[in-house]
Amino acid sequence: MVLSFLSNSTSMQRTYIKDLGSKIGSETLICGWVSVRRDQGKMVFFDIRDGSGSVQCIVLPDSQAILVAKEISTESAVSIEGIVNKRPEKNIQAEKANGDLELQIVKIEVLNMAQTLPFELESELNLDTLLDHRPLTLRNERSRNIFRLQATIAEAYRNSLQKQGFVEFQAPAIVGGDAEGGAAAFKVNYYYDQTAYLATSPQFYKEIMVNAFERSFTFAKIFRAEKHATPRHLSELTQMDFEMGFIKDHRDVMKILHDVIVDVVKEVAERHADILKYFSAEIPQAPEEFPTFTLAEAQEIISKEFNRTIEDTSDMSPEDERQICEWAKKKYGSDFVFITDYPVEKRAFYTYQNRSFDLIFRGLEINSGSQRIHDYNEMIEKMKSRGLDPEKFSYYLQAHKYGFPPHGGSSTGLERITMKMLNLENIREATAFPRDMNRIDTRLSE
């Protein structure tokens, strides 16, 4: 068996699999992984995939490559030379990329032979198996689809903000104290045995950036030490945060967010119809205006439409979120619903009275936002009323001291929007390397 290194073996230029259609009749070099090997005795068939696509290959009985072909294991990395042939009419799979051609293999080199897989890569896997073997399972079609789509969401979100004049900045992950004054924060052993924390939000920093750029955004890692073990909570998250100055009220923020979401949905629909189909997910309906209700209105609708008594009128329960979305989808043809006017005591201390909102997508809150308090004295009062010591926030309060304009912003969870876009049941599936109470890559021993 030839087990040589790529550079020594050939001088032919590699062709990406997606480009094979332009090489009909030519001898071509491809590289990739063995997705499937079908040994039919005299002949061997392969599905080979690279970063760009997949193609069927055939090794004929008289080929020099037949002996190697019979030895290669699934998922091995290979380099293949062959002739690109049109398939016979009856074998054409018109709906598939490269469905009209196949590569007749002349030579195979194994770049790295895979050991026997612990399970069928494309089989249905339970969540722990999926995550225990992430370095392997990220290769399966389902995972590749999830994270390719996630990359597009991130890119489109950023592009939309940039188009709307937002300037990116880098928010810190290590902070001196817990910004939100509520969320559980992980402690970090900093220099000189001092305790630092992992940021629970880039909130203060993005507000500060308003005074530099007026409109600013950051993609920030945030960390929550809460002991949640639900299908929608993680201990490390990617938040897409923006903040803007000189707003009239929170509705200016909602308008920007709406436009970003519409741009994201458009981009996903254009690029990933195949991925949505794979998950039997519909293109999200994102109309020109998202239905918007106050918390009280929403709960009144739910109560009436679903004939149910609302227990907690100070916040939306997960059931409330699902039902308002179900109803709004039918009534307004929207997968997105804005809920406004949460009681201010339920929101972070910097929230401006009566100017908060959440965006709910297919029954799950994916974004939270508000206008913030910009007046220095009002902020001091607010901190005191919440039992916070303004002295501890003196760094942040510099923003308020020197002409902080009325401003607001919001934060979308990248994992949550990915999850709902594909109707995944657990947010861990939408996270390449999820961290939670029980896992950092491998399961934690208790």
Add this chain to the structure above:
Amino acid sequence: MVLSFLSNSTSMQRTYIKDLGSKIGSETLICGWVSVRRDQGKMVFFDIRDGSGSVQCIVLPDSQAILVAKEISTESAVSIEGIVNKRPEKNIQAEKANGDLELQIVKIEVLNMAQTLPFELESELNLDTLLDHRPLTLRNERSRNIFRLQATIAEAYRNSLQKQGFVEFQAPAIVGGDAEGGAAAFKVNYYYDQTAYLATSPQFYKEIMVNAFERSFTFAKIFRAEKHATPRHLSELTQMDFEMGFIKDHRDVMKILHDVIVDVVKEVAERHADILKYFSAEIPQAPEEFPTFTLAEAQEIISKEFNRTIEDTSDMSPEDERQICEWAKKKYGSDFVFITDYPVEKRAFYTYQNRSFDLIFRGLEINSGSQRIHDYNEMIEKMKSRGLDPEKFSYYLQAHKYGFPPHGGSSTGLERITMKMLNLENIREATAFPRDMNRIDTRLSE
């Protein structure tokens, strides 16, 4: 004095300051901060800036706004109505944006009055003052220029990778162990009193992603607990990391990196000629090929050209890096130099023998890369030879078990490339919220 809220005061649509040129003769509403106020007794002049630009405004003696104008402090947030006038020919400043017009103020509303500034915002500030007052000093022209340019670097870097087929993913910040097996890592108190660490590199994760997408990248926060207090080290950094499969050797990685750098320089030059000029910085020279030397060659050149004995031949010293760049700039007209073939024992354990490189930009290493070991058995041997326990790397090693192709990648420090692009003397100036031994926002007490 009118101290009303924006929404109550007017129904006029706001115009961004950059668009005032199209409003000559019209009554217009702008919002922004007071950069400068010049009280000339009967008249008051302002420079007002918003996120888009700056404009000179004038309050005439008979204006209703004159009393308010005389009260407003520098950096206050204001909303202004006025008439856009062409300036008299003699007052035109052709080289300045809006240098041909001024806004004759009819009405001013103070949205938030700034307290007296602790120092002149545009004065030269020492580093500690700059950082102690970051929420204020981020507003000055110098800081805004630095971070606007940094946003462009990040955007252009990402766009170039996406154009070249790289798929973005989110690397985790919390890790179970120290990936590099060398760098000092911060400890995190995780659940159940277990110790986790802050990532010193997204290395393992980006390698794993090669098996999913072949080409992948991430912008990752990394954390170094080393006790460095130099002008080029931070404890929290933003790294622009990419990794690619099916390479011949490290030169494939260098080729991609070269193209990314060229794209970044081009974008910076096109968008930010004014910012480069502000810092008296030239557009970096990034020729079609970057001069490339082995470590031994580079040190021989330095020794000869600068008539100096090299003490340490196992690595480039900061002086070596400066001198090879100085020489290469003269000789090859390049601000970028590749150094290859560092002794493998000086590099991380996953480095493939003789296939490492650094990219030096204007005398500072901004990027480090290599081909990695992809063969399972070779990797096990390498770990053992370094005294590392392969058992502890079992998660990562799944990638090697199942057909890991030859691959490599590199990592560019966003703060370092920003710093050298503008010839800044300290990396903290190129970091919005720097963390180091002595500072998390405010100075740490020892």
